[in-house]
Amino acid sequence: MIERSDEISRLNTEIMNIIKSTSWRITVLLRIAKNLVVSPKREVYSILRSLFWKLPAGLRQALHGQRHAFVRIVRGMPQQRFPRNINVVTTDISWRQFKCQVLSRRANYKGIFIQEMVIDWNSPLYQRPQHLSTALGALGYLVIYRTDNFAGDAVSGFREVTKNVWITNRYEIEKIQDVVRSFYSTSSVNTPESLLRKGRRGVLVYEYVDHIHPDISGDQENIERLLRLKNFAFSGGADFIVASSRKLYEEAVESVGRDKVILVPNGVDTAHYQNSIHRRTPLPSVLIEFKQKHKAVVGYFGAIAPWLWYECIEDLSRLRPEIGFVFIGPDYYGGTSKLSAYKNVLYLGAVDYKILPAYAEKFDICFIPFRPGDIAKATSPLKLFEYFALEKPVVATADMDECTAYPEVFRGNSAAELSDAIDKALLVKDAPSFVARLRELAEHNDWMQRARVYESVYHKQV
Numbered sequence: 001m002i003e004r005s006d007e008i009s010r011l012n013t014e015i016m017n018i019i020k021s022t023s024w025r026i027t028v029l030l031r032i033a034k035n036l037v038v039s040p041k042r043e044v045y046s047i048l049r050s051l052f053w054k055l056p057a058g059l060r061q062a063l064h065g066q067r068h069a070f071v072r073i074v075r076g077m078p079q080q081r082f083p084r085n086i087n088v089v090t091t092d093i094s095w096r097q098f099k100c101q102v103l104s105r106r107a108n109y110k111g112i113f114i115q116e117m118v119i120d121w122n123s124p125l126y127q128r129p130q131h132l133s134t135a136l137g138a139l140g141y142l143v144i145y146r147t148d149n150f151a152g153d154a155v156s157g158f159r160e161v162t163k164n165v166w167i168t169n170r171y172e173i174e175k176i177q178d179v180v181r182s183f184y185s186t187s188s189v190n191t192p193e194s195l196l197r198k199g200r201r202g203v204l205v206y207e208y209v210d211h212i213h214p215d216i217s218g219d220q221e222n223i224e225r226l227l228r229l230k231n232f233a234f235s236g237g238a239d240f241i242v243a244s245s246r247k248l249y250e251e252a253v254e255s256v257g258r259d260k261v262i263l264v265p266n267g268v269d270t271a272h273y274q275n276s277i278h279r280r281t282p283l284p285s286v287l288i289e290f291k292q293k294h295k296a297v298v299g300y301f302g303a304i305a306p307w308l309w310y311e312c313i314e315d316l317s318r319l320r321p322e323i324g325f326v327f328i329g330p331d332y333y334g335g336t337s338k339l340s341a342y343k344n345v346l347y348l349g350a351v352d353y354k355i356l357p358a359y360a361e362k363f364d365i366c367f368i369p370f371r372p373g374d375i376a377k378a379t380s381p382l383k384l385f386e387y388f389a390l391e392k393p394v395v396a397t398a399d400m401d402e403c404t405a406y407p408e409v410f411r412g413n414s415a416a417e418l419s420d421a422i423d424k425a426l427l428v429k430d431a432p433s434f435v436a437r438l439r440e441l442a443e444h445n446d447w448m449q450r451a452r453v454y455e456s457v458y459h460k461q462v
Contacts, residue, residue, distance in 0.1 A: 002119075008418055010459065011193065013057070015043050020412050023335065024266065031173040039290045053136075053447075058348055064346075065070070067254050071326060090308035091159065092155055092156050092157040092159045093157050093158050093159075094157050094158070095157065095158070095170050095172040097157075097158070098157070098166070098168075098170075099157040102142065102158075102166065103176070103299050106142060109140060109141055109142040109164070110139065110140040110458070111142070111179075111180060111377050111458050112141065112142045112143075112176065112178070112179040112180070112202075113133070113141050113143045113144070113179070113180050113181075113182070114143075114144045114145075114146070114173065114176070114179050114181045114182070114186075114189055115129055115132075115143065115144070115145045115146060115181070115182050116131055116146055116181055116182060116183040116187070116189075116190055116195070117146045117148060117187060117189045118183075118184040118186065118187040118189075118207075119150075119187075120147045120148070120149065120150045120152065120153045121145055121147055121153050121161055121167045122133075122152045122153050122330075123150075124330045124350045125178070125302070125303060125329070125330065125350075125353075126130055126353035127382065128207075128209060128244070128266055128382060129145070129182075129184070129207075130145075131266075131267065131269060131382075131447045131450075132182075132447065132450065132451060132454060133145050133165050134162050134165060134269075134447070135251055135447040135448050135450065135451035136164075136165075136451050136454065136455075137162060137163050137164035137165040138163060138448065138451070139451055139452070139455065140164070141164060142166075143164055143165040143166065144166050144168060144173055144176075145161075145165060145168070145169050146168060146169075146173070146301060147165065147168065147169055147405070148168075148169060148189075149169055153167055153169075155167050155168060155169050156169065157169075157170060158170065159240070174197065174198040176188065176201065177201050177202065177440065178201075178202050179201060179202040179203075180202055180203045180204065180205060180457055180458060181195070181201070181202060181204055181205065182205045182207055182242075183195060183204070183205070183206060183227065183229075183238075184207045184209060184227070184328045185206065185207060185208045185209055185210060185212065185229070185230060185233075186209060188222050188225045188226055188229075189443050190227065190229060191225070191228075192228070192229065192232040192237055195232075195237075196237075203239045203240065203457060204233075204237065204238045204239050204240075205238060205239065205240045205241075205242055205457055206229075206230075206233035206234075206237075206238035206240070206241045206242070207228075207242050207244070208242065208243045208248045208251075208252055209243075209244040209248075209366065209380075210244075210248075210375075210378070210379065211247075211248070211374050211375055211377075211378035211379070212226050212230065213411070231335055234252070234255045234256055236331075237258075239260070240260055240261070240262060240457050241256060241260060241261045241262070242261075242262045242263075242264050242454065242457075243261060243262070243263055243264070244264065244265055244380040245378050245379060245380040245401075245402050246401070246405075247265065247377055247378040247401065248378055248401065249261060249263045249453065260321065262453065262454070262456055262457065263453075264450050264453050264454050265380040265402065265445070265450070266380045266381065266382035266384075266385060267276045267382070267385050267445045267446055267447040267450040267451075268382070268385035268386045268388065268389045268442055268445055268446060268447065269389075269446070269447055270389045270443055270446045272357065272389075273357045273360075273386055273389035273390055274357075274442075274444070275357070275390055278355070278357040278358040278361060279347040279358070279361070281355050281358035283358060283359065283362070284348070286346070286348070287326070287346070287348060287359065287362055288362075290324050290326070291324065291344050291362050293324065294322060294323055294324035294344060295322045295323060296322075296323050296324070296364040296365065296422075296426055297323070297324045297325075297326055297362060297363050297364050297365070298323055298324070298325050298326070298363070298364065298365045298366075298367050298395070298422060299325075299326040299327075299328070299360060299362070299363030299365070299366055299367060300325075300329075300367040300368065300383075301327075301328040301329055301351070301356060301359070301360060301383060301386075302325050302328075302329045302381070302382075302383050303329050303330060303332050303335070304327060304329050304330065304331050304332060304335035304336050304339070304347070304382065305333070306332070306333060306335065307370050307371055307376075308335065308338075308370065308371065309369045309371040309372070309377075309397060310335075310338040310339065310340075310368060311318045312358070312369060312371075312397075312414065312415050312418065313325070313339065313340055313345075313369055314340040315415035316369075316415040316418055316419060317340040317342045317344055317345050318340070318342060319415050319416070319419055320344075320419055320422070321342070321343075323343055323344060323422065324342060324344050324345075324346065325340070325345045325346070325367070326346045326347075326348065326362070326363065326382070327339060327345070327346070327347045327348070328347075328348045328349070328350070328351050328356070328359060328360075329349075329351075330349075330350040331360040339436070357390065360386075360387075360390050360392070361390065363390070363392055364392070364426065364429055365392065365393050365394075365395055365422055365425045365426065365429065366383075366387035366392045366393065366394045366395070367394075367395055367396075368381055368383065368384065368387075368392065368396040368400060368403060369396075369397055369399065369418070370396075370397050370399070370400055371397070372397055372398070372399040372413060373399065376397055376399035376400045376401075377400070377401050378401075379400065379402060380402040381400070381402065381403065384396075384402070384403050384406075384409075385441070385442060385445040388438045388439075388442040388445065389438075389439075391435045391438045391439055391442075392429070392438070393410060393425035393426075393428060393429050393434070393438075394408070394409045394410065394425075395409075395410045395411070395412070395418060395421045395422055396409055396410070396411055397411065397412070397413065397418075398412055398417070399413065406441065408434070408437055408438065408441065410424050410425045
């Protein structure tokens with residue numbers, strides 16, 4: 001009887017496990033079906049990315065080109081118009097030439113900085129990695145910026161893109177010893193294994209630049225990859241952690257100690273935004289006519305992404321029909337479909353960083369409408385300091401701690417509060433003392449200032 005009772009118990013357990021397993025599969029299938037209806041491109045991308053990362057490493061590398069082409073379609077980014085695997089720029093040099101012409105003179109540089117893969121140099125959004133690399137190059141470091149020709153770099157070998165800064169798609173740079181290497185918390189291309197494939201080779205720096213969250217980091221599998229990379233960095237894999245915001249800085253300090261963490265917020269190329277050439281840049285008639293139709297223009301540039309507060313933007317545009325709202329930037333995962341359809345909202349697409357200040361000159365007020373929550377609280381928006389350099393008042397979501405730390409930033413946590421903030425900003429936008437203060441803030445937050453703080457990585461390792 002006891003044996004029969006044990007058998008029945010075992011069968012009951014197996015049946016319950018089957019039911020739970022079946023229930024779980026049905027739940028997953030229902031979730032996938034729902035997501036395919038609500039956001040088909042993003043769900044297909046999520047499924048294919050999950051399959052991609054299950055492939056052997058060699059096969060993944062061979063498929064990088066096709067993967068990136070698909071990502072560009074999903075994100076609404078323009079496709080590359082050059083044939084892959086050809087040397088578009090004839091001035092690109094080989095690894096042998098780079099060793100002879102550049103590395104042979106390494107004693108002339110203050111040090112060597114390698115930016116591990118994060119985004120292409122010619123990405124539609126010119127961001128922190130490019131800015132810091134440029135500033136370090138200007139300070140006398142040799143900067144090697146890794147790319148896989150995703151966004152249009154089309155480099156075959158090595159190419160100098162600005163003073164002392166070389167972009168490359170060559171893996172021979174893994175032979176270079178005694179370097180500082182930066183890897184980003186947002187880049188799933190890097191893994192602990194890939195970073196240590198040829199040994200540490202110098203100092204590893206983890207750039208902790210964003211809260212790891214589904215709206216930024218993608219699906220659960222990608223989040224797990226990024227968390228694994230973070231755990232590697234926080235458990236001793238990184239020699240230093242560079243945090244871009246106070247919230248991220250305090251989190252890192254609590255984990256690894258203050259001696260291993262450096263606070264380097266985002267910054268601005270002040271000279272670029274204040275260059276008088278932008279006043280002579282031709283602008284599309286749609287922007288000029290839009291500005292003429294409205295009492296004032298409130299503008300935003302950056303990714304049109306899940307972290308924007310679309311519901312509030314909708315309410316605000318309805319509440320203030322006399323004000324025009326302009327959005328500039330690449331569409332991430334169908335973000336533009338969530339923008340208000342009111343006539344006082346204009347989307348201009350992505351604009352090249354080289355001429356972006358000319359467009360932003362038409363703004364009366366600059367806008368940072370991030371959705372309240374963890375992302376807003378932990379983000380140091382690069383655009384804040386670019387807005388300061390434009391000498392335009394800034395209105396931001398009240399949860400954006402890195403923005404509201406400046407009393408000059410107007411804030412609100414609802415459409416009504418943001419509407420009042422816009423009115424207050426309009427009252428001072430031409431006041432000489434207020435404009436002078438914004439100019440001063442931009443100069444204090446220039447990328448060259450940030451690079452000088454970053455230099456402590458080199459000083460501490462000695």
